[in-house]
Amino acid sequence: MVPLTVWLCSDPHNDEPTPQPASQPRRPGSGSTICLQHRQSIGRELARHLISTCTGEGGLVVEGFTTSEAALVAAAELDRRAVALVPHFPLARHIGTRLRATLDQRRLTRVQMRPVRPDQMARGLADDLGQVSLVIGAPPPYETGGHNPKRGSQTGCPACRADLWMLSSEQLGLFLAAAWKVLRPGGVLAITTTARQQAGRLIDPAPRIIRQAQGLGFRYAQHIIALRVPIDGDALVVQAGPADLAELRDTRSGVLPPPVSVHADVTLLSKPPREPGDRQEGDAR
Incomplete structure (x- = not known):
């Protein structure tokens, strides 16, 4: 792995499930109600890059x-x-409905959902401790008890409603510790973050997450810039949605323009290979 790399990860059709044959009619309710911000957190192309780079077949x-x-x-x-x-x-x-509309029955048997929080990962994967090849996480960019004051439970996006209680600073630390337990030696933890503006300051959560992970024993492996928008020649193609268009201002205005998310920062951290004589989680004593 090189220290810094750029991946093209735009998902122009990520809001629509893959069409199924006529013998597998599309189920009601399979249309997307996930907001753009959450569709972009771990998009299909970024996931494909991470999985093909960090895991082998059957991982x-x-x-x-x-x-x-x-x-x-x-x-x-x-x-x-x-x-x-x-x-x-x-x-x-919602995710289950989308999966059934996208994957055939054979592929559906490869995926599962478990009703545990990220900080409870080791408990939810007790039967797979030390066997996971890749852990992926895109923590919400705010940490006030998991509450984002700009969004509320009235939003139609189910991921926005889940965010309201998903993350606190303590839970993030427990998630990193749980990732250490479930990963196999040589496994990879991929954390996706996006810097944000708060009170006139740019806040980048990645350095603090890296320090926390290194304190647990993880090794910093690589920084990836994942471009979320297509490229046309040497230009980024930024497509504004209705909310963005509503915020357009006169070019003569001194007010800062609305922020546009064109990339995410992905940090890869590896669990060191097992040394001879080391005990692994779950080993007999």
């Missing part, structure tokens, strides 16, 4: 902070097994 992939079916679908299509942690029932039901 086990686990996703915490799950907001869509993207990682599960990518894993199934690449012949990996995958488990998503989805403690919020309305979101789990």
Whole structure:
């Protein structure tokens, strides 16, 4: 792995399930109600890059902070097994509907959802401790008890409603510790973050997460810039949605323009290979 790399990870069709043959009619309710922000947290193309780079065929992939079916679908299509942690029932039901509309029955057998929080991952995967090849997580970019003051439970996006109680600073530390327990030696933890503006300051959560992970024994492996928008020649193609268009201002205005998310930062951290004589989680004493 090189220290820094760029991946093209735009998902122009990520909001629509893959069409199924006529013999498998599309189920009601399979249309997307996940907001753009959550569809982008771990998109289909980013998941494919991570899974194909960090795992082999038949490997086990686990996703915490799950907001869509993207990682599960990518894993199934690449012949990996995958488990998503989805403690919020309305979101789990939505993802299940999308999975059934996207994957055939054979591929559906490769994916599971378990009703545990990210910080409870080791408990939810007690039968797979030390066997996971890749843990993926895109923690919400705010940490006030998991509450984002700009969004409320009235939103139609099930991932937004799940976010309201999903993350606190303590839970993030427990998630990292749980990732250490479930990963096999040589396994990879992939954390996706996005810097945010708060009170006029740019806050990047990645350095603190890296320090926490290194304190547990993880080794920093690579920083990836995942471009979420297509490229046309040498230009980024940024497509504004209705909410963005509503915020357009006169070019002569001195007010800062609305922020546009064009990339995510992905940090890869590895669990060191097992040294001779080391005990592994679950070894007989």
